[in-house]
Amino acid sequence: MTETSSHERDYLPAMGKHYLMPFYDLLHRVSRLGRVHGEMVALAELGTGHQVLDVGCGTGNLLRAAGRSGAGLTGVDPDLKLLARAERRLRRAGVKARLDRGYAQELPYPDASFDRVFSSLMLHHLDGPSKGEMLAEVRRVLKPGGVFVLADMAHHGHAREAIAAAGFTVEPTRTVELRSFGPVGIEVATVH
Numbered sequence: 611m612t613e614t615s616s617h618e619r620d621y622l623p624a625m626g627k628h629y630l631m632p633f634y635d636l637l638h639r640v641s642r643l644g645r646v647h648g649e650m651v652a653l654a655e656l657g658t659g660h661q662v663l664d665v666g667c668g669t670g671n672l673l674r675a676a677g678r679s680g681a682g683l684t685g686v687d688p689d690l691k692l693l694a695r696a697e698r699r700l701r702r703a704g705v706k707a708r709l710d711r712g713y714a715q716e717l718p719y720p721d722a723s724f725d726r727v728f729s730s731l732m733l734h735h736l737d738g739p740s741k742g743e744m745l746a747e748v749r750r751v752l753k754p755g756g757v758f759v760l761a762d763m764a765h766h767g768h769a770r771e772a773i774a775a776a777g778f779t780v781e782p783t784r785t786v787e788l789r790s791f792g793p794v795g796i797e798v799a800t801v802h
């Protein structure tokens with residue numbers, strides 16, 4: 611794991627409070643969040659040799675779901691405890707991934723370095739200006755023709771409009787109904 615951020619930022623931990631972190635993976639199972647991750651991986655049409663980034667990767671559930679694709683996997687998250695947990699869980703699952711500490715608003719990667727970028731249930735952690743910064747960063751690190759697949763709680767709304775405003779071509783929103791989370795919207799967006 612590498613420490614890459616140039617300065618500390620405030621961020622909202624998974625589930626809002628650090629002490630709730632151990633319950634997050636339980637919630638993942640109960641709510642069948644895995645269905646959303648599976649759907650996101652399918653929509654991204656990952657191929658061998660693709661470079662893939664998961665922004666706000668948390669405990670690595672989405673990276674695990676992408677584990678059999680043959681793609682090169684990278685996860686970034688500001689929370690060292692979650693990254694340590696992700697590292698353990700991915701190792702146990704036999705999935706190779708690079709994990710970096712960093713922020714969505716300041717991704718520690720060169721321009722045009724990924725074919726696919728994922729972000730699952732993290733956009734609502736950011737305030738309005740940070741959302742714009744994140745989307746500009748995702749656009750920057752994607753290669754031309756690259757695809758961004760985002761999931762977020764549908765009631766937070768406007769993800770599709772914000773992604774389009776950042777210069778992506780966005781497909782119609784897909785909605786998945788999740789126990790204890792409610793509806794989750796999945797956006798598929800291409801950068802040209």
Ligand SMILES: C[S@@+](CC[C@H](N)C(=O)[O-])C[C@H]1O[C@@H](n2cnc3c(N)ncnc32)[C@H](O)[C@@H]1O
Pocket residue numbers: 621622623624625665666667668669670671672686687688689692712713714715729730731732735736
């Ligand atoms: C609800 S969790 C979702 C985790 C994972 N994506 C999943 O679907 O299982 C939200 C994640 O966003 C991360 N996060 C919060 N602020 C962030 C930021 N500014 N940049 C990147 N990740 C952030 C949290 O640390 C946490 O891992």
